[in-house]
Amino acid sequence: xxAYDVLIIGAGLAGQRAALAAAQKGASxxxxxxxxxxxxxxxxxxxxxxxxxxxxxxxRSHAYDTVKGSDFLxxxxxxxxxxxxxxxxxxxxxxxxxxxxxNEKGEIDLRAFGGASMKRTAYVADITGQALLHxxxxxxxxxxxxxxxxxxxxxxxxxxxxxxxxxxxxxxxIRDGKxxxxxxxxxxxxxxxxGQCFKPTTNALxxxxxxxAQAYKAGAPLMDMxxxxxxxxxxxxxxxxITEGARGEGAHLLNSKGERFxxxxxxxxxxxxxxxxxxxxxxxxxLEGRGVGPEGSxxxxxxxxxxxxxxxxxxxxxVNIGKDFAGVDITREPIMIQPGxxxxxxxxxxxxxxxxxxxxxxxxxxxxxxxxHGGNRLGANSLLDTLIFGRRSGEHAAERAVGMPMPxxxxxxxxxxxxxxxxxxSRPKTGRRVSEIKEELGTTMNRYVAVFRExxxxxxxxxxxxxxxxxxxxxxxxxxxxxxxxxxxxxxELDYMLxxxxxxxxxxIERKESRGAQFRTDYPERNDAEWLKxxxxxxxxAETPHLSYSPVTITQxxxxxxxx
Amino acid sequence: xxxxxxKIRRYDPQSGEAPYWDEHTIxxxxxxxxxEGLLQAKAKTDGSIGVRCSCRAAxxxxxxxxxxxxxxxxxxxxxxxxxxxxxxxxxTVEPMGxxxxxxxxxxxxxxxxxxxxxxxxxxxxxxxxxxxREYIVPRESMVDVTQTAACIQCxxxxxxxxxxxxxxxxxxxxxxxxxxxxVGDPRDAEHESRLKDLSEDPHGIYDCTHCFKCIEACPKxxxxxxQIMRLRRIAGSDHHIVDRNNGHRxxxxxxTLVKDHGLLWEAELLPRSYGGDxxxxxxxxAAGLELVASLPAITKALLRGKVTPMxxxxxxxxxxxxxxxxxxxxDVIESRDExxxxxxxxxxxxxxxxxxxVETVAAAAPSAGDEEGLTR
Ligand SMILES: Cc1cc2nc3c(=O)[nH]c(=O)nc-3n(C[C@H](O)[C@H](O)[C@H](O)COP(=O)(O)OP(=O)(O)OC[C@H]3O[C@@H](n4cnc5c(N)ncnc54)[C@H](O)[C@@H]3O)c2cc1C
Ligand code: SF4
Ligand code: SF4
Ligand code: FES
Numbered sequence: 001x002x003a004y005d006v007l008i009i010g011a012g013l014a015g016q017r018a019a020l021a022a023a024q025k026g027a028s029x030x031x032x033x034x035x036x037x038x039x040x041x042x043x044x045x046x047x048x049x050x051x052x053x054x055x056x057x058x059x060r061s062h063a064y065d066t067v068k069g070s071d072f073l074x075x076x077x078x079x080x081x082x083x084x085x086x087x088x089x090x091x092x093x094x095x096x097x098x099x100x101x102x103n104e105k106g107e108i109d110l111r112a113f114g115g116a117s118m119k120r121t122a123y124v125a126d127i128t129g130q131a132l133l134h135x136x137x138x139x140x141x142x143x144x145x146x147x148x149x150x151x152x153x154x155x156x157x158x159x160x161x162x163x164x165x166x167x168x169x170x171x172x173x174i175r176d177g178k179x180x181x182x183x184x185x186x187x188x189x190x191x192x193x194x195g196q197c198f199k200p201t202t203n204a205l206x207x208x209x210x211x212x213a214q215a216y217k218a219g220a221p222l223m224d225m226x227x228x229x230x231x232x233x234x235x236x237x238x239x240x241x242i243t244e245g246a247r248g249e250g251a252h253l254l255n256s257k258g259e260r261f262x263x264x265x266x267x268x269x270x271x272x273x274x275x276x277x278x279x280x281x282x283x284x285x286x287l288e289g290r291g292v293g294p295e296g297s298x299x300x301x302x303x304x305x306x307x308x309x310x311x312x313x314x315x316x317x318x319v320n321i322g323k324d325f326a327g328v329d330i331t332r333e334p335i336m337i338q339p340g341x342x343x344x345x346x347x348x349x350x351x352x353x354x355x356x357x358x359x360x361x362x363x364x365x366x367x368x369x370x371x372x373h374g375g376n377r378l379g380a381n382s383l384l385d386t387l388i389f390g391r392r393s394g395e396h397a398a399e400r401a402v403g404m405p406m407p408x409x410x411x412x413x414x415x416x417x418x419x420x421x422x423x424x425x426s427r428p429k430t431g432r433r434v435s436e437i438k439e440e441l442g443t444t445m446n447r448y449v450a451v452f453r454e455x456x457x458x459x460x461x462x463x464x465x466x467x468x469x470x471x472x473x474x475x476x477x478x479x480x481x482x483x484x485x486x487x488x489x490x491x492x493e494l495d496y497m498l499x500x501x502x503x504x505x506x507x508x509i510e511r512k513e514s515r516g517a518q519f520r521t522d523y524p525e526r527n528d529a530e531w532l533k534x535x536x537x538x539x540x541x542a543e544t545p546h547l548s549y550s551p552v553t554i555t556q557x558x559x560x561x562x563x564x
Numbered sequence: 565x566x567x568x569x570x571k572i573r574r575y576d577p578q579s580g581e582a583p584y585w586d587e588h589t590i591x592x593x594x595x596x597x598x599x600e601g602l603l604q605a606k607a608k609t610d611g612s613i614g615v616r617c618s619c620r621a622a623x624x625x626x627x628x629x630x631x632x633x634x635x636x637x638x639x640x641x642x643x644x645x646x647x648x649x650x651x652x653x654x655x656t657v658e659p660m661g662x663x664x665x666x667x668x669x670x671x672x673x674x675x676x677x678x679x680x681x682x683x684x685x686x687x688x689x690x691x692x693x694x695x696x697r698e699y700i701v702p703r704e705s706m707v708d709v710t711q712t713a714a715c716i717q718c719x720x721x722x723x724x725x726x727x728x729x730x731x732x733x734x735x736x737x738x739x740x741x742x743x744x745x746x747v748g749d750p751r752d753a754e755h756e757s758r759l760k761d762l763s764e765d766p767h768g769i770y771d772c773t774h775c776f777k778c779i780e781a782c783p784k785x786x787x788x789x790x791q792i793m794r795l796r797r798i799a800g801s802d803h804h805i806v807d808r809n810n811g812h813r814x815x816x817x818x819x820t821l822v823k824d825h826g827l828l829w830e831a832e833l834l835p836r837s838y839g840g841d842x843x844x845x846x847x848x849x850a851a852g853l854e855l856v857a858s859l860p861a862i863t864k865a866l867l868r869g870k871v872t873p874m875x876x877x878x879x880x881x882x883x884x885x886x887x888x889x890x891x892x893x894x895d896v897i898e899s900r901d902e903x904x905x906x907x908x909x910x911x912x913x914x915x916x917x918x919x920x921x922v923e924t925v926a927a928a929a930p931s932a933g934d935e936e937g938l939t940r
Contacts, residue, residue, distance in 0.1 A: 035616075036673070038717055039624040053697075094698045097688035099706045099713050099749070106700040124710060130623060131713055138687040151674070175666065204618040240621050313707065321621065324640060327595060435607035479612035481578050484667045487611035 005401035007184035011037035014365025014390035015190030016136040021394030032150040045129025046243035048121035049383040051086035059083040069115040070374025071516035072559040078370040112248040115274035159409040166361035168409030177482025183409040186397035193366035194500040198341035199442025200239025208493040209500035211367040215348040221538040223369040224346035226507035232278040234340030244379040247271040254300040255290040266564035273564035276376040279339035300334035345373040354393025362393040375516015431474035573658040594644035614668035625716030630658040635723035635781040660723035680739040691753040712745040721778035733767040737778035737788030744791035759799040763807035826887040
């Protein structure tokens, strides 16, 4: 049985950064991903990464902006660590080869981003995520003798021993369909977000919340699950993202009357207020009848005010997206956008070293909740989160492995998973199709658990999710083979998505106030007296999720009214 | 909504049967992508269709396929455009070429593409000392290498590379573009050894036959062939690397032939590659060997109608004034102090871009027929 000091699940930015850090500490390391690493969803990140690298800037200012952006739900100790370590991390990335855009002096150039008090976002055109991910993968190729890669392997379960420690995983080699148990002293979950619970979403098809659901099933608590970010500028047609970098470069938002309506909602920061604020403003304009497009469900994003040369150089990717996916030349005409599901602030609860309450289990990146994003993540803080906490968890997991005997993972979990696969393949044709259930889940979540929420809608969503969970048990798959059977993986992913969706909905029902991304029309005010706390969702053996609370860590910044 | 027919190349290694065609009718708005069409067929009728995909937005590089015989991304090809390009309105989707098929539209990229990437030492070798903060480098240099860093490793260029078909060992377009990403990076310490390595490898930068396929195929404007040409220029002109395959001289022969005749003269190409412009050098024995070695590529080019036997043996003639215009272009460019590298990533197709080097060259060279232009 393969055995490693540190086994990393997921090869996006968080996973690859963790692998490098653990290897540098001398641990034996493997990294595993259900798609080739460079296909990971981090590749889609466009706008950039925040760090106070400008000598005139200060990490404390970055930290305060992040705390304020989080609507004071972020844990300030973790935010301080992230912002303080950010400049060093960006320099490290530059040294290993990231082609950060330069200013005339040849230094790293910075662009404006939402919710930030100064220009603080380093970028590579509007392919920052791709540039970072490919450079990390170059390092994987460089250190191929030290870091084992399992590419196109799908993890199906975490292995927990009798003491409640995580001692390995079960994984399926997608190429031949065989299951294999791996032993590990520490497992780091870096398997990304759960955007596919919603439709439309900016997230890739692989973002199905696998790690969140696996940790939950293994008994780890989830935190801040109600906090779902709706990005202000997604293509009305298919949910694709138009990076916040566009507004950072100066683009305007206009309603059907041609007004820059952000004046009313955020007179100082205008289009660059934090994302929850801008999305709510757009949705309000739409609901009050000032939306654009045939159904009045859109808003104009006007990029023509940005100098054309700059657009072509710095927003190249969205020039292409506009042209290829919406038939619009953004350098000449406005493009129709709307708020769309983008990011999940919540995830597996961890400390500042990425450790979860289950010994031997770590989590980093979008799968985790440290919580640095609290109620609302600032643009360009997520890439930073993946790298800082990816590195910290890699280092910590490697240190933990020193002097510890190699555990042997039991084969029980593998047997269970083998039975599960066999059961899926043997289902009669009478069940619903996986794709149908997924579609209903996505549209339900997007209808009831979106920018504005209220009790009755959330309850409806919960009922539907529970029904879909039942239906998923008999969902039919066509493919009975073993080589690249994507159908069977789809059925497993559906189960993960439903698990995540239920956690999201119960937490949203529980939080009876409006904070960050959670806006309850029936409780429209923020209520610090009762709700300045995290909601934890855990399994505790029961069928329905168990809810509890944990305190918010406050170091320097007391909650205050949030104005942009 | 409109109806489209997708004809998908299927292959199931477990069935023991040969690949076959499988037709599906789907309904979508015409500007939706071929990938969305495939996913609809998968969702509604046959979940066993194998296709890699993730982002749906031409950034993850998963969905490289051949559509109506042309390599590209399924998520980056509109249904209406694909239907219009096919002869009978049926959109055919096949796995990419030059790589073994694992199942249906899924090919083994590790066995070919990633091996070749690993071949070019694909990581930055730092110039020392490494500064405490960022390296201070010209703004343009970072924008320049970002063109090649924009490669999403989709394999579309590898799929139809003509050289790779005849020489599977050819390092190939994507990997060589990756090599430029470091050779063009002022922070890298090993420009010269990288170039020497890729010049001396018989399957390296001089193995490319300029077929343009990779430029056409690339969905991200990486233009691999251009990067290969830039590697050659930097190797030959800046580092004076004389490669064992004589590639740099061969390249120079292209240039001087066009200068002298206005068009390429294929029969003269090899002799001149070995002897430079001197007449005696044409009898170098290596030239004959090379000719024999290039026979497969030449045959292939003949078969595909890229060159005709008669056309290759005779020098091509063009009108005198055209020849003069061609020669003027050489004069203008050769008299420059600085070599201008065309970077598609910045200049794109934007006609209004005032600093577009193509326009500068065109403006400097008088148009054919211009009386003054005839005198050299
Ligand atoms: C369109 C878009 C643009 C964005 N732009 C920005 C931006 O400009 N700035 C910013 O800061 N943030 C941005 N974000 C957010 C940011 O990109 C993500 O939050 C971040 O990249 C997540 O990285 P990750 O490493 O946690 O996960 P991912 O990159 O999603 O990687 C997850 C990995 O886990 C693997 N995996 C998942 N499940 C399994 C399983 N069952 N078995 C094995 N492997 C598995 C996957 O294969 C993958 O390798 C953007 C997000 C989107 C959607
Ligand atoms: S131009 Fe060269 S590298 Fe590109 S496809 Fe043709 S032979 Fe291959
Ligand atoms: S160069 Fe272009 S076609 Fe080739 S792998 Fe890169 S992105 Fe794909
Ligand atoms: S699905 Fe990502 S490139 Fe096509």
